[in-house]
Amino acid sequence: MFAGLTAESFDDPEFKEDSVRELVILPMLNRLGYGPASNPRVARSKTLKHPFIRIGTGNHPVTMVPDYTFLNDGKPIFVLDAKSPSENILESKHVQQVYSYAVHPEIKCSEFGLCNGRRLVVFTVDKNEPLLDLGFPEYEAKWGMIEKFLSSQFLLRPHLRRFSPDLGFKLKRLGITRNTDQVFIGVRLNLFAKISEKLFTAAANCWFGDVEHCVSFDFPTKMLPEIVSGLPKPLQEDFCGALQKAPFQAAAGLAIEIDISVRLGEETNGSSGEIFIPLVIQKIHGARFNPEEIEGDPHDIPDHVYQLRRHFAIRRSP
Numbered sequence: 001m002f003a004g005l006t007a008e009s010f011d012d013p014e015f016k017e018d019s020v021r022e023l024v025i026l027p028m029l030n031r032l033g034y035g036p037a038s039n040p041r042v043a044r045s046k047t048l049k050h051p052f053i054r055i056g057t058g059n060h061p062v063t064m065v066p067d068y069t070f071l072n073d074g075k076p077i078f079v080l081d082a083k084s085p086s087e088n089i090l091e092s093k094h095v096q097q098v099y100s101y102a103v104h105p106e107i108k109c110s111e112f113g114l115c116n117g118r119r120l121v122v123f124t125v126d127k128n129e130p131l132l133d134l135g136f137p138e139y140e141a142k143w144g145m146i147e148k149f150l151s152s153q154f155l156l157r158p159h160l161r162r163f164s165p166d167l168g169f170k171l172k173r174l175g176i177t178r179n180t181d182q183v184f185i186g187v188r189l190n191l192f193a194k195i196s197e198k199l200f201t202a203a204a205n206c207w208f209g210d211v212e213h214c215v216s217f218d219f220p221t222k223m224l225p226e227i228v229s230g231l232p233k234p235l236q237e238d239f240c241g242a243l244q245k246a247p248f249q250a251a252a253g254l255a256i257e258i259d260i261s262v263r264l265g266e267e268t269n270g271s272s273g274e275i276f277i278p279l280v281i282q283k284i285h286g287a288r289f290n291p292e293e294i295e296g297d298p299h300d301i302p303d304h305v306y307q308l309r310r311h312f313a314i315r316r317s318p
Contacts, residue, residue, distance in 0.1 A: 001027045007136050010085035010118045017084040020117040021067060024136075025082055029068070031143075032151050033173075040072040040152040066101055066112070070155065077155045080113045089114040089121055090130075099125060111155065122149045144211035153275060167206055167213035168264060168277025178264045181282065188290065189217070189227075189256045191301070192239075194248035200224055201278065202252070218265055219281040227258060230289040235312060242306030251301040253309040254293075259285040 003023055009015060029035075034042045046069040066081035081098045083089050094114060102112040103125055111131070113122040120139070122132040132149045134142060148154050148161045176182070189202040201218045219227070224243070228236045242250040262279040269275055291312055301307055 001031060001140065003027075005117075005136070007118070010116075010136070013086075015085055015117070017082050020085065020115065021082045024117045025068070025080070025115055028139075028146065028150070032147065034070065034152075040070060040077070043069045043071055046076075066098055069107070070150075070152070072152055072156060076107045076109050077152065078111055078113070078150070079107065079109055080115065080150075083114060083116040085117045087116050089116045089119055095123065099123070110158075111149070113150070120146070141209075142211075143209075144213075164205060164212050164214040166276040167208055167215040168279055169275075170208055170213060171279075172264060172277055176264060181261050181263060182279070183259075183261050183285075184279075185259045187217070187258050187260065188254040189252045189258065190254055191305075192243060192250045192252060194243050197221065200243065202227075202256075214276075216268075216276060216278040217260070217262065217281055218278040223281060223284060226284050227287055228256065230256065230287045231308075232289070232312075232315075234315065235289075235308065238311055239306065239308060247305060250306040251308060253301075253307060255289060255291050255308050255312070257288045257290040259287075261285065 005023060029042055034040060036042065036044075045065050045067060066079040068080040068082075069076050070078035070080070079098060079102050081094075083094065087094065089095075098112045098114055101107060102109040109125070111122060111124050113120065113132075115121075118136055120132065120134050121130045123130050132145060134145065139146065144165050147165060154161055171182070184206075187204050187206070189204050192200060192202045194200055195218070198221055199218060200221060200223075201216050204215050204217065206213050206215050224240060225236075228239055231239060239250050239252075260281050261283040262281050265278040265280040267275060267277055291309065293309075
């Protein structure tokens, strides 16, 4: 993504602020989906009609204009300023300059950032400590963190940062089309839910690169018996029965393990306002009951939801 740059590239005295904009920030913006004419979009060097902020009875000038203002439907949602690698972007004067622009009445962004190539930092206007502080060697490895603080989805809905990034979106961004078959082996499922009489969904977490992603596997009702076929017969009946009555959910606790072929589904709005792309199961190659606990087993399922592990333990007890 960064044209062969290394951390040592920023030691070159000829590598200045314009190089940071073109070789570091621009590739990020492209990968995040921002463009000069899209929505959301990025405006370069957006000037203010009234370049001062009023504090008490006096006007205090805003002495700089950040390089990038992120806009959604024409409304600013984030500002980012580029600096030369020789500049310390945590120095108070630089942070204060971008802060004064972010809180200006014509902008009113709750978050802002600075990047000198060597480092990317993101602040909120309410705290002194940065929300994000990454060095250049981490940009690729921790790209999911950059998405959580710079993509429009999370800037518009910051509460979504509590969730893992969606795998369906990641696959679509990589150019995978809806008619492409993908095979997943050994997927351990968690919460099942009935969407309609003809459709169910099951949640799972999958590692993609070095980042844990959440994924929703959608499947038709007729596939449910095959998916739970590895369970002991009484648990099959209990589990399927729980999905047919309120709250129409059942927690597998990562004990249902399947091998499947899937395709990308349609973009969907979740109940918490998040947008995700489910993976639609096309074929089940294998299904197993795997009660062995692994790191990441969820233990926060409400008591009113059927819990497979709990019922398995009850049936095993003398």
